Amino acid sequence: MSARATAAPRTILHVDMDAFFASVEILDNPELRGRPVIVGGAGPRGVVAAASYEARAFGVHSAMPGALARRKCPQAIFLDGRHHRYREVSAAVMAIFAEVTPLVEPLSLDEAFLDVTGRRRSLGDGPAIAAMIRRRVLDDVGLTCSIGVAPNKFLAKLATETAKPRATPRGPVFSDGVAVVDPAHIQEFLDPLPVGAIWGVGPKTREKLERLGIRTVRQLAAMPVSGLRQGLGVAAGEHLAALSRGHDDRPVVPDVAAKSVSHEVTFATDLIERPALDREIVRLADAVAARLRASATQGRTVQLKVRFGTFETLTRSHSVSTALDDGLAIAKAARTMLDQIDENTIGVVPTLGVTYTGIYEPVADLAAALDDLQERTGLDVDIHVDGASGGFTAPFCAPDLQWDFRLPRVKSISASGHK
Known part of the structure; x- marks a missing residue:
């Protein structure tokens, strides 16, 4: 047994x-009680961070563009977040x-x-x-x-x-x-649910399951594991087979250390000139460095994220030999990566982000989040993995880690031979 x-x-x-950010605002200002409250979403590029249930009744939800939320609920009270x-x-x-x-x-x-x-x-x-x-x-x-x-x-x-x-x-x-x-x-609870209720089943995986005639958890649980392996891949097939039967042995892990420290901002107006970009890189790097020092943490990898006005997003990462928590050093690495992006493409840059980390990134979690995003907004975003050193070590040191083409959203993987 x-x-x-x-x-x-x-x-x-x-x-x-329940509706945490909005509920805190209502707690601190009882006059807002019973009214549609939206946290975030201000400005032409704002995104809703949270919405009270009164706002949700109009179809407003988190991650919705603020302009759309305002159209759906013009009487809503928009508040800046107080993190x-x-x-x-x-x-x-x-x-x-x-x-x-x-x-x-x-x-x-x-x-x-x-x-x-x-x-x-x-x-x-x-x-x-x-x-x-x-x-x-x-x-x-x-x-x-x-x-x-x-x-x-x-x-x-x-x-x-x-x-x-x-x-x-x-x-x-x-x-x-x-x-x-x-x-x-357990099975009585799971069986009626749509297969999309299971972690890891986003639009693309659901399409594959529907081609197998699977639309509910009951149908998924009835499918032989061998068939799921063949249709979805070994790891994904076994993962969904276990969850469809309610099996999940993961322990509750207290005091999980932060895997990365990041800071990013969406600008109200586009940044076009390189000097403006450099100034923002320094500001973001200083913010990251301050948080690293506050948590007595250092790291070896700096990641830069640049998002264009077309919503195309580019990321670059650079590893250093000595762990650092210095803002100028982080900014220098970020500026070096910005140099690698063709200057002719830097026409509209609404977002910059710097991440300082040193372990495997949760690519599978990112894929699941993007599946959820597509489910809510229709945006279909591919993943392009910068393998860096992890692309060479993960297959041997963490063979069960899903970060590669086993995830349908991963469309390309780059790796540097010098790693």
Whole structure:
């Protein structure tokens, strides 16, 4: 009998704050309560960072262009983001989680996994612990959250979606905010869901599955693993086969260290002249360096991102022999990479970004995020991987890491022989 079959079910919570940024703004300014509030989205190139449920009732959602959000909901109140304040509130929420269990894995400022298996004897079962956390967050912080309870991370995150408030023209409709996946009824929970509900199934993968006659999780679970391997590739096929049956052995990993430090900005007007670009590179590099020093971190790789007015995005990366946290050194490396981009193409540059990192980038997570973006906006964005040194080491040191042509969105891979 397998370890999976004999092991006692874990109790995993996925906690997601409700419309977090917008809710913090309403918390600090109660006069906004009941009104459509949108954080971000100001200016001709603004993008919505968050929307209250009153705004969502008009079809506004995060990552939507601000101009479109304004057309959908002209009466909305647009606010600039206050990220220092969001971090303060997030810290208070995460502190509550940490009082419940040391096994807290933050995913973002407003989202985390908690493993409360070891607290069931003292605090009660999963639903009871989830209800207690919701009360604490509401009483101590003044915000609501939705919680999924399940035997693993995959199922808990799916459950959270069913616990979320519903946006309606009459205002948000709240349930008790807790959704539970019973370990004895996992397949019953999964079977009716569209196959796109599974992590890693974006538009392109869904098209492949539909060609196999698979549109629901029930149909996916019924498909022999050998057929999925043949249709999707070995790694992707086995991954989806496991999730379709509710199998996810990933642990909750507390205190995950930041994998990179980045800073980027979308400019209100296009930058055309090289001196202006150089000034912004210095400013961005200084911001990255300050955050590196604040976290007592150094790195060896600088990445530059340049986005043109056509929304074409180019990235360049450069590794140094000695780990640095100095803004001038980071700026020098970034300017060197900018030199490698044909000056005749630098006509419209609305975005620059610098990333300082030193480990494998989560290409599979990026692909999943782009799948979600296409699902919401219709934008189909390919991935071109700069293999750098990782392209030579990953196949041997991390053979199960999906970063290459096993991901349908990866269209090209470049690597430098000197690495």
